Amino acid sequence: MEQKIVDEIRKIVDESRVLTDKPDLYAYGFDASIHHAMPDVVVRVKNAEEVEKIVGIANQYLIPVVARGAGTGLSGQAVPIEGGILLDMTSMNRIKEIHIEDLYCVVEPGVIYAKLNEALAEYGFFFPPSPGSGDVCTIGGMIAANASGMRAIKYGATRDYILGMEVVFPHGRVRLGSRTLKNSAGYQIERLMVGSEGTLGIITEATLRISPLPEKRGVALASFDDVVKAGEGVAAIIGSGLIPSALEIMDHVCIQAVNNAMDIGLPDVEAILLIEVDGKEGEVRENIKKVAEILKGRVKNIEFTYDDEEMANLWKGRKGVLPSLSRYGEDRVSVSLADDMCVPISKIPYAIKEFQEIAKKYNIIIGTYGHAGDGNLHTKVLINPKEEDEWKRAEKAVAEIYKAVERLGGIASGEHGIGISKAPWINGDVETMEMIKKAIDPNNIMNPGKMTQWKGSIISHLRYR
Amino acid sequence: MKMLEKYHDEMLSCTGCAFCKKSYAAYEFPEKESDYPKGKIMLAYGLYTKELEENMEMVRALQKCTLCKRCEVDCPSLIKITDIIKAARFELSTLLPEHEILVDNFRRTNNILGEENFERDGSRIAFIMGCMVKKEMKDAVISLFDKLGVDVTIVGGCCGHPIEKIGRKVETDIGKKLREKNIEKVVLSCPNGMLALREFNPMHITQFVLSLNPEMKREEKRYIYHDSSFLGRYLGIYDEPRELIGRVANLVEFDERRERAKQCGGEIEFRRAFPQEAEELAMHLIKEAREKNATIVTASPHCYGHLKEYGEVVDIVHLLERSII
Numbered sequence: 095m096e097q098k099i100v101d102e103i104r105k106i107v108d109e110s111r112v113l114t115d116k117p118d119l120y121a122y123g124f125d126a127s128i129h130h131a132m133p134d135v136v137v138r139v140k141n142a143e144e145v146e147k148i149v150g151i152a153n154q155y156l157i158p159v160v161a162r163g164a165g166t167g168l169s170g171q172a173v174p175i176e177g178g179i180l181l182d183m184t185s186m187n188r189i190k191e192i193h194i195e196d197l198y199c200v201v202e203p204g205v206i207y208a209k210l211n212e213a214l215a216e217y218g219f220f221f222p223p224s225p226g227s228g229d230v231c232t233i234g235g236m237i238a239a240n241a242s243g244m245r246a247i248k249y250g251a252t253r254d255y256i257l258g259m260e261v262v263f264p265h266g267r268v269r270l271g272s273r274t275l276k277n278s279a280g281y282q283i284e285r286l287m288v289g290s291e292g293t294l295g296i297i298t299e300a301t302l303r304i305s306p307l308p309e310k311r312g313v314a315l316a317s318f319d320d321v322v323k324a325g326e327g328v329a330a331i332i333g334s335g336l337i338p339s340a341l342e343i344m345d346h347v348c349i350q351a352v353n354n355a356m357d358i359g360l361p362d363v364e365a366i367l368l369i370e371v372d373g374k375e376g377e378v379r380e381n382i383k384k385v386a387e388i389l390k391g392r393v394k395n396i397e398f399t400y401d402d403e404e405m406a407n408l409w410k411g412r413k414g415v416l417p418s419l420s421r422y423g424e425d426r427v428s429v430s431l432a433d434d435m436c437v438p439i440s441k442i443p444y445a446i447k448e449f450q451e452i453a454k455k456y457n458i459i460i461g462t463y464g465h466a467g468d469g470n471l472h473t474k475v476l477i478n479p480k481e482e483d484e485w486k487r488a489e490k491a492v493a494e495i496y497k498a499v500e501r502l503g504g505i506a507s508g509e510h511g512i513g514i515s516k517a518p519w520i521n522g523d524v525e526t527m528e529m530i531k532k533a534i535d536p537n538n539i540m541n542p543g544k545m546t547q548w549k550g551s552i553i554s555h556l557r558y559r
Numbered sequence: 560m561k562m563l564e565k566y567h568d569e570m571l572s573c574t575g576c577a578f579c580k581k582s583y584a585a586y587e588f589p590e591k592e593s594d595y596p597k598g599k600i601m602l603a604y605g606l607y608t609k610e611l612e613e614n615m616e617m618v619r620a621l622q623k624c625t626l627c628k629r630c631e632v633d634c635p636s637l638i639k640i641t642d643i644i645k646a647a648r649f650e651l652s653t654l655l656p657e658h659e660i661l662v663d664n665f666r667r668t669n670n671i672l673g674e675e676n677f678e679r680d681g682s683r684i685a686f687i688m689g690c691m692v693k694k695e696m697k698d699a700v701i702s703l704f705d706k707l708g709v710d711v712t713i714v715g716g717c718c719g720h721p722i723e724k725i726g727r728k729v730e731t732d733i734g735k736k737l738r739e740k741n742i743e744k745v746v747l748s749c750p751n752g753m754l755a756l757r758e759f760n761p762m763h764i765t766q767f768v769l770s771l772n773p774e775m776k777r778e779e780k781r782y783i784y785h786d787s788s789f790l791g792r793y794l795g796i797y798d799e800p801r802e803l804i805g806r807v808a809n810l811v812e813f814d815e816r817r818e819r820a821k822q823c824g825g826e827i828e829f830r831r832a833f834p835q836e837a838e839e840l841a842m843h844l845i846k847e848a849r850e851k852n853a854t855i856v857t858a859s860p861h862c863y864g865h866l867k868e869y870g871e872v873v874d875i876v877h878l879l880e881r882s883i884i
């Protein structure tokens with residue numbers, strides 16, 4: 095990038111927040127995916143005015159602009175593969191307003207999910223999407239990826255809580271949506287921003303709907319000696335009309351990884367389900383009993399707890415699956431590939447079986463876990479990243495996995511997004527998506543090369559040398 | 560890249576999840592990606608793969624960490640974050656100017672502060688006076704051993720551990736002296752020294768005092784115990800200081816304690832190079848102690864020397880010295 099452009103940026107943002115030193119550019123080039131690429135400059139923006147001016151410069155000189163939250167994306171969304179300006183949004187971290195009686199809050203995009211919930215908890219409220227990375231990821235990143243988590247089955251995903259937004263598009267700064275709970279006034283462009291992965295504009299403020307915290311929660315831990323039985327258990331629970339607040343599945347590979355890495359002591363079985371119900375005290379106890387009855391005959395063992403600490407411990411195990419898989423052993427580390435497919439709920443056991451067969455065929459290890467209650471599965475591919483051959487086999491296995499997912503009526507991503515790692519398997523009408531992209535970002539400066547634009551192999555821009 | 564070679568697989572095992580950023584949420588100072596543990600691992604990896612060349616920016620980034628291990632508590636992949644950072648420091652050819660001074664002091668005076676060391680002959684029980692203990696609490700240590708009725712041998716000089724933490728190997732003569740004096744029991748109040756002298760199975764002063772079970776008087780004061788990262792997360796010593804404080808006064812706890820205790824910024828090599836960040840770390844503890852209406856008790860001269868600059872603090876050596884009857 096030409097020096098004069100950096101100089102112009104330095105006129106907008108003070109020197110200490112414009113980074114051009116190579117170690118800085120290098121460190122900012124990672125997220126939690128398999129990819130890495132360096133930006134030409136990192137700007138640690140503090141407000142919407144700065145964002146607006148920088149996007150203006152980028153549009154004038156036709157330079158890529160990539161927003162970055164906490165860098166926990168799993169598909170390379172925040173990796174600046176075409177260089178350019180990386181906007182570090184984490185300094186825009188103010189919770190600006192909380193309106194309990196109107197059921198909304200207004201935040202800057204760099205607010206950390208857990209911090210927002212800490213503030214809302216003081217009023218007995220919360221922002222429900224609960225991604226596993228919620229202790230570190232930002233609201234901006236969540237909106238851009240339409241993040242959700244284990245509570246989506248009952249509470250929905252980030253998109254279900256978006257009321258309004260301030261966005262900087264290449265043509266300028268605009269306000270979208272409203273502060274009201276309902277809105278039928280024209281195109282819902284704020285919803286279009288959900289899942290846009292920074293390819294349309296930069297979110298500089300978000301107005302989010304909030305929910306009251308449930309009075310009580312209870313968790314059942316059910317162990318199975320066969321993953322198909324666990325899958326059938328999921329379908330039976332959902333089919334009964336009971337809507338749990340979370341319904342998570344972990345297969346044997348994941349159980350073993352968590353037990354190796356963390357001191358939680360999950361049962362050493364083929365699969366487990368973690369079933370959470372919430373609501374009023376009596377209702378919770380009754381529903382947990384109902385779950386136990388539904389699973390009778392299928393389950394090897396079932397335990398339950400209403401103790402906050404014990405529940406937190408179980409969820410810690412679940413949240414730790416993804417990173418713990420990197421401690422599986424045998425020289426293998428967990429890489430983020432084919433990590434987030436979504437299938438119809440009743441198809442879960444068949445999907446898991448197929449993934450296991452594919453793993454066997456390509457001699458790799460695949461751990462499967464995820465939000466069984468809404469059909470959103472996570473698989474983790476374990477390979478030795480130093481072996482080129484393993485990458486090749488993994489790429490073939492991934493392609494087969496997605497084919498199987500398609501056959502089962504599913505899609506490539508339920509919550510982690512497309513980025514680069516899932517680009518070849520993006521669902522929906524690509525042509526319309528490209529028309530929207532062209533209309534909003536005619537110069538293709540917003541996070542270029544991602545989603546519909548990525549055409550190469552997914553084993554590219556690898557972070558592993 | 561011999562030092563980092565050992566950690567190649569470890570660096571690859573880091574999933575980049577950024578959970579190690581969690582404990583930083585309370586602070587203002589993490590400014591950019593390389594201020595976080597994940598960023599430092601990535602820099603180490605870049606150095607190892609030669610994608611990055613060493614420069615002053617990188618040296619500062621890799622040194623801007625107390626090695627307190629707090630982030631490791633949150634890492635679900637159990638990555639040896641501090642070992643990687645330390646190994647990367649050993650690969651660096653340049654030191655920060657503030658660190659040059661410490662190394663130079665050590666080489667000239669066998670004391671990183673460049674001060675004169677203190678020694679004394681006595682029985683086969685030795686106390687390592689070290690550089691920080693001598694500066695902060697020499698008289699209290701001598702009086703404490705007198706009150707305990709122990710004719711203690713005092714060995715002076717720096718253990719070299721703060722220098723090792725910044726990525727340089729230095730020879731300390733403490734081990735040689737201990738062998739020459741036929742010492743049977745080694746006692747320290749500095750966790751850095753305990754780590755450097757592991758082969759002698761050292762006791763922390765709190766463990767030593769507890770083993771003698773002296774009579775102590777109580778005072779009706781509220782003391783809040785600050786777990787030193789090195790005494791706690793590195794050496795697993797959490798209970799003994801608490802037991803002793805509980806015997807002589809009312810023990811209050813920080814919200815985050817034991818394995819999750821906040822780092823105070825007191826490690827000498829860190830606060831010399833990053834005084835502003837060290838102050839911010841200290842102020843979080845000072846503020847909480849004030850809110851809880853309690854005086855901080857430290858059990859490491861590094862923590863004491865630093866925290867006392869900002870609020871009311873006693874070291875456990877002082878507390879014991881005045882409590883033992």
Ligand SMILES: Cc1cc2nc3c(=O)[nH]c(=O)nc-3n(C[C@H](O)[C@H](O)[C@H](O)COP(=O)(O)OP(=O)(O)OC[C@H]3O[C@@H](n4cnc5c(N)ncnc54)[C@H](O)[C@@H]3O)c2cc1C
Pocket residue numbers: 125126160161162163164165166167168171172183203224225226227230231232233234235236237238239240241242243244290291292293295296297298416417509510511541575576577
């Ligand atoms: C261990 C682990 C567990 C995870 N669990 C879940 C889970 O349960 N559910 C889930 O949904 N995800 C999960 N994720 C994925 C990831 O955490 C989420 O996608 C999260 O929302 C990303 O937020 P971030 O702040 O890290 O964004 P980043 O990774 O920094 O960025 C993600 C995308 O958002 C864009 N972006 C960021 N800020 C803005 C902005 N202000 N304006 C416009 N675009 C912006 C970026 O350009 C990029 O395209 C997990 C990740 C990890 C590592």
Ligand code: SF4
Pocket residue numbers: 417572573574575576577578579580596597600633634635636637638640
């Ligand atoms: S060091 Fe641990 S917590 Fe930090 S990014 Fe790597 S795996 Fe995640």
